[in-house]
Amino acid sequence: MSFDVSAVRRQFPILSQIIDGQPVHYLDNGASAQTPDAVLDAVRVYETTSRANVLRGVHRLAERATEAYENARVEVATFLGVDPMEVVFTGGCTAAINLVAYSYGSLLRAGDRIILSELEHHSNIVPWQLLRQRSGIEIDVVPVTVNGRIDLNALPRLLTPRTKLISLAHVSNVTGTLVDVHAVVTLARTVGAKVMLDGAQRAPHGPLDLPAMGIDFYAFAGHKAYGPNGIGVLWAKAELLEAMPPFHGGGSMIGRVTFAETTWAPPPRRFEAGTPPIGPAIGLGAACKWMRGLDWKEAHAHEMALVERLMDGLQKIDGTALFGPGSTQNRYPVLSFLLDGVHPHDVAQTLDSFGVAVRAGHHCCQPLMDRFDLDGTTRVSIAPYNDNTDIDALLTGVQHAARTLR
Amino acid sequence: MTDQLYQDRIVALAKAKTGAGKLTAPTKSARRDNPLCGDRVIIDVRLDDGGKIAEIAHQVRGCLLCQASASALASVAVGRNAAGIEKVRLDAERAIGREEGEAGEPFAAFAPVRSHKSRHECVLLPFEALKEALS
Numbered sequence: 001m002s003f004d005v006s007a008v009r010r011q012f013p014i015l016s017q018i019i020d021g022q023p024v025h026y027l028d029n030g031a032s033a034q035t036p037d038a039v040l041d042a043v044r045v046y047e048t049t050s051r052a053n054v055l056r057g058v059h060r061l062a063e064r065a066t067e068a069y070e071n072a073r074v075e076v077a078t079f080l081g082v083d084p085m086e087v088v089f090t091g092g093c094t095a096a097i098n099l100v101a102y103s104y105g106s107l108l109r110a111g112d113r114i115i116l117s118e119l120e121h122h123s124n125i126v127p128w129q130l131l132r133q134r135s136g137i138e139i140d141v142v143p144v145t146v147n148g149r150i151d152l153n154a155l156p157r158l159l160t161p162r163t164k165l166i167s168l169a170h171v172s173n174v175t176g177t178l179v180d181v182h183a184v185v186t187l188a189r190t191v192g193a194k195v196m197l198d199g200a201q202r203a204p205h206g207p208l209d210l211p212a213m214g215i216d217f218y219a220f221a222g223h224k225a226y227g228p229n230g231i232g233v234l235w236a237k238a239e240l241l242e243a244m245p246p247f248h249g250g251g252s253m254i255g256r257v258t259f260a261e262t263t264w265a266p267p268p269r270r271f272e273a274g275t276p277p278i279g280p281a282i283g284l285g286a287a288c289k290w291m292r293g294l295d296w297k298e299a300h301a302h303e304m305a306l307v308e309r310l311m312d313g314l315q316k317i318d319g320t321a322l323f324g325p326g327s328t329q330n331r332y333p334v335l336s337f338l339l340d341g342v343h344p345h346d347v348a349q350t351l352d353s354f355g356v357a358v359r360a361g362h363h364c365c366q367p368l369m370d371r372f373d374l375d376g377t378t379r380v381s382i383a384p385y386n387d388n389t390d391i392d393a394l395l396t397g398v399q400h401a402a403r404t405l406r
Numbered sequence: 407m408t409d410q411l412y413q414d415r416i417v418a419l420a421k422a423k424t425g426a427g428k429l430t431a432p433t434k435s436a437r438r439d440n441p442l443c444g445d446r447v448i449i450d451v452r453l454d455d456g457g458k459i460a461e462i463a464h465q466v467r468g469c470l471l472c473q474a475s476a477s478a479l480a481s482v483a484v485g486r487n488a489a490g491i492e493k494v495r496l497d498a499e500r501a502i503g504r505e506e507g508e509a510g511e512p513f514a515a516f517a518p519v520r521s522h523k524s525r526h527e528c529v530l531l532p533f534e535a536l537k538e539a540l541s
C-alpha cells in the first residue's frame with residue numbers, strides 16, 4: 001500500500017508524545033479527533049496577525065479577520081461541494097441540529113411527522129423531542145437490524161403525507177454503518193419529505209458532494225474532523241435557509257432593528273447571531289483544506305485495513321463479539337465490541353493502562369443500547385494517522401482484560 | 407502497562423459477589439443510576455425492628471469497581487443502621503482520597519481508584535442506592 005501513514009502521523013504533534021513511558025495509541029477519534037499542524041498554524045496566524053471582530057470594523061485587522069473567516073466558509077463549502085452562502089457556522093454538530101429543529105421546526109405544525117432511527121445520537125433525538133413539546137409534531141422511529149444498520153425496509157410504512165423530515169446519522173457513531181442515502185432520499189421524495197444527515201462521523205473521512213446526494217440538510221462538528229473545538233457546520237439548501245426564521249437573535253443577524261420591528265439578514269448571517277467562534281472557524285477551514293489534501297481512496301483503504309486487522313485480532317480472543325457488521329462494506333472505521341463477562345468501562349480502563357485510548361459506554365445512544373439490552377460497548381474509532389501498532393496495542397490490552405478480569 | 411487499578415483484591419471482591427441477587431421480602435429497595443456511564447444498582451434491604459439491616463442484596467449492572475464496592479458493602483452492612491453505613495462510606499471515601507484519614511477494611515482495597523477520578527462514582531453508587539433505601 002502506498003499510503004504513507006508515518007508522513008501523516010508526523011503532522012500531528014500530539015501523537016509523538018510519550019506519556020508514562022508509553023506512546024499514545026489514540027483510537028477515540030469518534031469522540032474527538034486530533035489536530036494537525038496545518039490547523040494549529042492557521043489558528044495561530046489569525047490570533048497573532050489578524051485577531052479582531054468580524055463584519056464590524058473598518059480597521060485593517062478587522063478586515064483581515066473578516067476575510068479569514070469568510071475564506072474558512074469557502075474552504076468548508078469546497079469540502080462539502082456546496083455554495084459558501086449555504087454554509088452556516090455553528091457552535092458544533094449538536095448546535096447545528098438544534099438550529100434546524102428550532103428554525104425549520106418552527107415551520108412545522110401540530111400533527112406533522114418526522115422520522116428518526118433507533119441508532120441516533122442523543123443530539124439527533126432530544127432537539128426533536130423539544131420541538132414535539134413546543135409544537136405537537138410526532139416522531140416516528142425506524143428500527144435497526146441486528147447488524148446495527150438502519151432497517152430501510154421498515155421505512156416505507158412509516159412514511160405519511162404528513163412526514164416532513166427524515167433525519168438520520170450518515171454514519172453511526174456506534175457501529176460505523178453507512179446509511180443508504182440514495183434509498184432514503186428516493187423514499188422521502190415520494191411524500192415530499194426533506195432529508196437531514198448528521199454527518200458527525202462521516203465528515204472526518206473525506207470530502208463530500210452534498211448536492212449529488214440529493215439531501216436538504218447536513219451537520220457536522222469541527223473537533224471530530226481534525227479542527228478546533230467549539231465550531232460546527234450546518235449546510236442547508238439556499239431556499240430552505242431563506243424560508244427559515246432565525247434561531248438566536250443578536251448582532252450580525254439583522255437587517256435593521258427598531259423597537260417596533262426588526263428585519264433579518266439573509267443567510268448564512270441570519271443564523272450567526274453575535275460574535276462567531278472566529279479562530280475555530282478559521283481552524284476548521286484549514287482542517288477541511290487539510291482533508292482535501294489527502295488521497296482518500298488510499299486513506300480509506302488504509303483505515304479499512306486497520307478495521308480488518310482489528311476484527312481478525314478480536315476474533316482470536318475468546319469471548320469477544322462485534323456489535324455491528326462483521327464486514328468492511330458500507331461502513332466507516334468505527335467499531336464496537338463486547339468482551340463477555342467484562343464491563344466495557346473495565347475494558348477501556350485496562351486499555352488506558354496500555355496507552356490505548358478508546359471510548360466505552362452508551363455513546364450517547366441509550367435507545368440503541370436499550371434495543372439490544374446492552375450496558376454499553378467498547379468503541380474503537382480510527383483516523384488516517386492510526387497504524388498497525390495502535391491496533392496491536394489494543395489487542396494486547398483486550399487479551400489482558402480477558403485474562404485478568406473474569 | 408502503567409498502573410494496577412484492577413488489583414487482585416478488587417477483582418476478588420467483585421468475583422465474590424457477596425450479597426448479589428434479590429430479597430424475597432425486602433422492607434425497602436432503591437435503584438440508582440449513573441447517567442454518565444450507565445451503571446445501575448438496585449439494593450434490597452430487610453430491616454429489623456430497630457431499623458438495622460438484617461439482610462441485604464444487590465443487583466449491579468455496571469463495571470467491576472461498582473460490583474466490587476457493592477460486594478464489599480454487603481459484606482459489612484448487616485447489623486448497621488443508616489449512621490453505621492455512613493461510617494462505612496467514610497472508609498470508601500478515605501480509600502479513594504475524597505476524605506482525610508486511613509480507610510478501614512474492606513474498603514482499603516479501593517486505594518488504587520484514588521488517581522482515577524472518573525471512576526470514583528462507580529465506587530460510591532452502591533452507597534447512594536443504600537442511602538436511599540434506608541431513608
Ligand SMILES: Cc1ncc(COP(=O)(O)O)c(C=O)c1O
Nearest residue numbers: 092093094121123173198200221
Ligand atoms: C453521530 C453523532 N452526532 C452528533 C454528535 C454530537 O457532536 P457534538 O457533541 O460535537 O456537537 C456526535 C458526537 O458525539 C456524534 O457521534
